[in-house]
Amino acid sequence: MNFDANIPGGPLDAKWDRHLADLRLVSPANKRKFHVIVVGSGLAGASAAASLAELGYRVSCFCFQDSPRRAHSIAAQGGINAAKNYQNDGDSAWRLFFDTIKGGDFRSREANVYRLAQVSANIIDQCVAQGVPFAREYGGMLANRSFGGAQVSRTFYARGQTGQQLLLGAYQALERMVGRGSITMYPRHEMLELVIVNGRARGIVARDLVSGEMESFVGDAVVLATGGYGNVFFLSTNAKGCNVTAAYRAYKQGAGFANPCFTQIHPTCIPVSGEYQSKLTLMSESLRNDGRVWVPKAPGDARASQNIPEPERDYYLERKYPAFGNLAPRDIASRAAKEACDDGRGVGPGGRGVYLDFASAIQRLGEPTIRDRYGNLFEMYERITGENPYRTPMRIYPAAHYTMGGLWVDYNLMSTLPGLHVVGEANFSDHGANRLGASALMQGLADGYFILPYTIGDYLAGARLEAVDASHASFRAAEQRATARLDRLLAIDGARSVDSFYKELGHVMWNECGMTRNREGLQRALRRIPEIRSEFWENVKVPGAAATLNQSLEKAGRVADFLEFGELVCLDALQREESCGGHFRTEFQTADGEALRDDAHFAHVAVWEYQGTDQAPVRHVEPLDFEFVKLATRSYK
Amino acid sequence: MRLTLKVWRQAGPADRGGFRTYQAHDVSEHMSFLEMLDVVNEDLLATAEEPIAFDHDCREGICGTCALMINGMPHGPKHATTTCQLHMRSFHDGDTITIEPWRARAFPVLRDLVVDRSSFDRIISAGGFVTAPTGSAQDANAILVPKDQSDLAMDAAACIGCGACVAACPNGSAMLFTAAKVVHLALLPQGQPERSRRVLAMVHQMDAEAFGGCTLFGECEAACPKEITIENIMRMNRDLMRATLRDRGDREAEALA
Structure with missing residues (x-):
């Protein structure tokens, strides 16, 4: 695999201009001869x-x-x-x-x-x-x-x-x-x-x-x-339709x-309300400009928000990150919310939520200003939860984003x-x-x-491209691969729905490879995902036929790819033995719980190369050279 | 709660289709309408019947994909709410709910509750844009736009292209959809050079797609999940009249302008 990033030389601010001057051009008359598939x-x-x-x-x-x-x-x-x-x-x-x-x-x-x-x-x-x-x-x-x-x-x-x-x-x-x-x-x-x-x-x-x-x-x-x-x-x-299929099939090629x-993981989403939940709704990060995030200081405090007096509230982002406060980056804000909930201080059903409170902003700026800035978001929150955020604080929790x-x-x-x-x-x-x-x-x-x-x-x-048409053997083979896969999905006719497998995978990914990760959990996931996958291919039920509009079949194909791809995500998380950004390995943290990078061993891009079904992919490395900035520990304190 | 659903089932564009009745048990008031349908579809797996096909994607009210006629109302009973944002707390235990696809000649049914709305794309393609090829723009602050005018343009631009306006209209007209785009661009300085050409082309395409004419019932405004107002239709009609007369070289058009 070729990992030459083709980065032009010269000073940082001149690289792109220089590159533009060096790029070859296609003449106007020749451009229409080229067909690009997007x-x-x-x-x-x-x-x-x-x-x-x-x-x-x-x-x-x-x-x-x-x-x-x-x-x-x-x-x-x-x-x-x-x-x-x-x-x-x-x-x-x-x-x-x-x-x-x-x-x-x-x-x-x-x-x-x-x-x-x-x-x-x-x-x-x-x-x-x-x-x-x-x-x-x-x-x-x-x-x-x-x-x-x-x-x-x-x-x-x-x-x-x-x-x-x-x-x-x-x-x-x-x-x-x-x-x-x-x-x-x-x-x-x-x-x-x-x-x-x-x-x-x-x-x-x-x-x-x-x-x-x-x-x-x-x-x-x-x-x-x-x-x-x-x-x-x-x-x-x-969105429900978002999927990895195109990228994953390219990886397989x-x-x-x-x-x-x-x-x-985005810190400000509406918390899960039940088992039937089909997706999570984001509340824009812009809300953190005026909303203050807090939880009760005492674990297990079940009082309604308005009954918790100021001194008994923990505005934990403002406390831990005074320089950025509620505007700390997403990964940090998400982990802090998880910690608060893990401490038993979470709010709302199941204790998986924190407050995002606009009371002081409303007091300072007036309700009309807040309505002008965030009106549509407040309405959306109310439609979904049935609660009015002008009166009671929003409840939020992190979600994959x-x-x-x-x-x-x-x-x-x-x-x-x-x-x-x-x-x-x-x-x-x-x-x-x-x-x-x-x-x-x-x-x-x-x-x-x-x-x-x-x-x-x-x-x-x-590129010197030879003339090719759809009758070429590579196209015929690819069509056959795609058709055979759909036929196989339809033929299983098992007992479980696509969604039941999908939710099972999702639980494993969220619990073992979500906001925080560790070796043991990732190894558990790497054992479990292949089991789910093999049961999927034996026991899934995909109704209908291939020659019609068939939403179950579409979903089954995407979930089948996620069942392979999820393993790659966990494998990558396991091999990156450091914490950085959204990848937080609990084994690698500072004394006060911040991400501990390992620049000596992991200042690189990990690139995975597919080796075939049931073969472990190969991990390659593209080193990252920092020529213009000094590597430093991120601090938002 | 426990609900009875009367759902339109149609195997394909050529099939006649008809209503089928299903029971939904254990429906939580916190479920969204589409989550309720997800559960019904999971239950259907145990039967010989195929799941109910319906369009949906973002499930947060912005992509415009979901499109259900619920008890005769596009997107159901709640004001300014798309189907995906409608929650079951808007219904009661024991209710019977009728679910149909959008009904309009220009939106043929593909299967069950899924319709073809590509006619909307063709209306945009006919003229719903500013010709501004990539790379040709000047500095963004070089042209000032008064805030109130920009806000009005944004009101119109908020259209999500779901088609509820067409489904609500007794004539199956796409006037509100078309007007929203015409007015969004007509209110901005960037939209001026193509203003007349745009309205003529888009209305022409709207007619060619077999949408009905507008007789100002106002049902569209009531059904619109994004609260696009009928005022946009007035604004478009004014532009259309001016453009039509100008097209004929009429001096009266200049006076109108």
């Missing part, structure tokens, strides 16, 4: 598809949803970071870069992160030009707010629906190119196989989810923009998978498989071991609008 239509996929089509490439774009506008980027609430320094508070590309590297606990590549910070400003310009209605001040200028892990206000937002507005901007750009005939959109299509011809990614096999038909699509390059794998935990804030154990790990990519966003590019949450590149709030939207759009469109041209200009 899988996924979220921020990264839609922006990439639109931008590539605008450049003149022929693009096919696939999504499993009924419309590209529904990709899960739409659910991002809080905002998007950009180093505009409109607030004159001393922000710069360097500062955004440094916050991101530090927030990621020094487990990401300097060059990639710096580039992300550099292009962040262009993203805001682009989105405003598309008509994204960002929040504004009375003077007509754009408004900003602050977010976790930063001491400047650099977050742009559109009420609590920033992801929606950014995605609709990208979706509209995509639909414009659909109207002009340069993008062919395939909604309700699910990629099931990546096709490799002579060592290069040349296409995909996708299933039409309405007719059930299996089809091959041939291209000159493939772009995966298929999001993260947070649903490996079953309960997460991800030889693409390296980087840092799968780097998963993010985002995955920093993903398919390995180089500086050009190309995976270890030539021709396979990976953008957005699906790649591993920019967030290290922990992502800062409002940085996912930034990265998705940076990749799709401002990085991939340049770097893919370099690949296409340099």
Whole structure:
């Protein structure tokens, strides 16, 4: 496996410009000869598809949803970071870069992160030009707010629906190119196989989810923009359809998978209410700007919140992290909530919750201001819980939310498989071991609008691609693999539902590989997951047929992949014998319970290479060189 | 609680379809409507019947995928709430609940409660955008936008494209959906150059997709989970009239502007 990250030389702030000057170009007349397959239509996929089509490439774009506008980027609430320094508070590309590297606990590549910070400003310009209605001040200028892990206000937002507005901007750009005939959109299509011809990614096999038909699509390059794998935990804030299938099938074809154990648990979600729970709902991190997190000081204190006097409350984030207080980064805030609940001080049913209290903000700013800032979030909370957060504090608890790990990519966003590019949450590149709030939207759009469109041209200009069509043996074989797998799932006709296996996997993942991990638990998980998997393949019941719209079959295929992939996540967590960011190994912590990194042995990217069914994958290492920042212990105290 | 469900079942686009009745036991008031259906589907596994197909994804009210007609109301009885955010505390023990797909000529049923809403994408594709190719933008603060105008644009832009407005309309009209996008972009300076072209193209496409005409029943506004107001239709009609007349080179249009 080739792990040359292709990072250009020179000073940090000149690398990208220099690289742009060196990238090969495809002439306008030749661009239309190239066909690019983009899988996924979220921020990264839609922006990439639109931008590539605008450049003149022929693009096919696939999504499993009924419309590209529904990709899960739409659910991002809080905002998007950009180093505009409109607030004159001393922000710069360097500062955004440094916050991101530090927030990621020094487990990401300097060059990639710096580039992300550099292009962040262009993203805001682009989105405003598309008509994204960002929040504004009375003077007509754009408004900003602050977010976790930063001491400047650099977050742009559109009420609590920033992801929606950014995605609709990208979706509209995509639909414009659909109207002009340069993008062919395939909604309700699910990629099931990546096709490799002579060592290069040349296409995909996708299933039409309405007719059930299996089809091959041939291209000159493939772009995966298929999001993260947070649903490996079953309960997460991800949409129900989010899955690892496309990325995992690419891994099985030889693409390296980087840092799968780097998963993010978001501190502010609505707690689980019962066994039937199907997903968890995020309450935007922006709420921590004005909400104060607390639990009772005494374990087992069952009084209602209003009956607990001030001196008997523990505002534990403010106490432990006075510099950042309630705006401590996500991994830290999540673990602190878990500790409080493990101490028996949790609130609400089952004791798995902490308060997020707006009483002092309402007193200070008045209810109308709070309503203006968070009205839609408060309404959503009330719809789900039946409680009014203007009167009683919200109850929140951490939930799986985002995955920093993903398919390995180089500086050009190309995976270890030539021709396979990976953008957005699906790649591993920019967030290290922990992502800062409002940085996912930034990265998705940076990749799709401002990085991939340049770097893919370099690949296409340099690749000598032979003419291939869907009758090629590799495509036929991939179609057969995909069809055989579905037939096998349908033929089992066992006694248990797909969801029962999925929940079982989710419990194991959450308990053994969630907010905290340790050797014993991970080893337990690594024994248990193969057992669940083998029972799945013997005893699952998937009703219906392959040649129709069959939602049970879709889900079964995705869960089957999670049952393999979950093992890889645990394996990676076991082998990374340090704590960093969202990966907290209880064996590796400081005296006061903070993450203890081991830079001497683990300042690297772990990249997993598939070796075949029932073979242990091989762990490779890409060392991380810190040339421009000094490795330091993160402190938010 | 214990509920009786009358659910529309249809094997495929060509099938005639019909209602089937199911019993739901042990329904908790804290369940969402879709979680209740998940439980019904788990129970169906033990029978020869296939699970009920329904569209859903984010389950937090923003993706616009879920689309159920519940007791004749799109997204059910609760104001400004999508199906996925509707909780069973809105119902009572012993209730009979009728569940249907969106009914509209432009939204053909694919299976059970799943419909094809790609006509919405084609309306956007016809003109629901600002032509701003990647890389061509100037600094974001170079053009000022008054806050109240930007807020109004955001009100319209909040549309999630679920189609409840069409399902609620006796004419099956997509006016509210189309107007929301037209008005969002017409209120912003960035949307001005294509303002006339946009409204003409989108309304033309809406008609071509066999959506009905608007006779201002107002059902759409009542059904909209994002509280998009009918005022947007007035604003779009004004733009449409001006654009249509201008298209004919009419001087009256200039006066209207």
